[in-house]
Amino acid sequence: MATLDALDARGRAVVQVDGVAVALFRVNGELHAVADACPHRAGPLSEGDLVGYVVHCPLHTWPFDIRTGLCSRHPGVRVPTFEVRVQGQHILVAASGSVPAP
Numbered sequence: 001m002a003t004l005d006a007l008d009a010r011g012r013a014v015v016q017v018d019g020v021a022v023a024l025f026r027v028n029g030e031l032h033a034v035a036d037a038c039p040h041r042a043g044p045l046s047e048g049d050l051v052g053y054v055v056h057c058p059l060h061t062w063p064f065d066i067r068t069g070l071c072s073r074h075p076g077v078r079v080p081t082f083e084v085r086v087q088g089q090h091i092l093v094a095a096s097g098s099v100p101a102p
């Protein structure tokens, strides 16, 4: 679990969820969470350029929608997404499908 003050000036953070690095992005006041490892060659998506809801992998620029995980350049390629919810100052990220109880 992380707190909102873990987000950097760009609204990003990396947290560990069951041993998996998860990149958090705050866009338009909402948080989105994807695995911080590009499915191509594990580039750190947390360091990619974000345009709207699309993060571009910093290694080879594959674009991923942080809401769905889908890659628009390579149909069928997807980075795992995670449910995320804010309760007070706490950021709750689900390990698999559902948001954990606080």
Ligand code: FES
Pocket: 038, 039, 040, 041, 042, 043, 057, 058, 059, 060, 061, 062
């Ligand atoms: S590692 Fe992400 S596009 Fe190659």
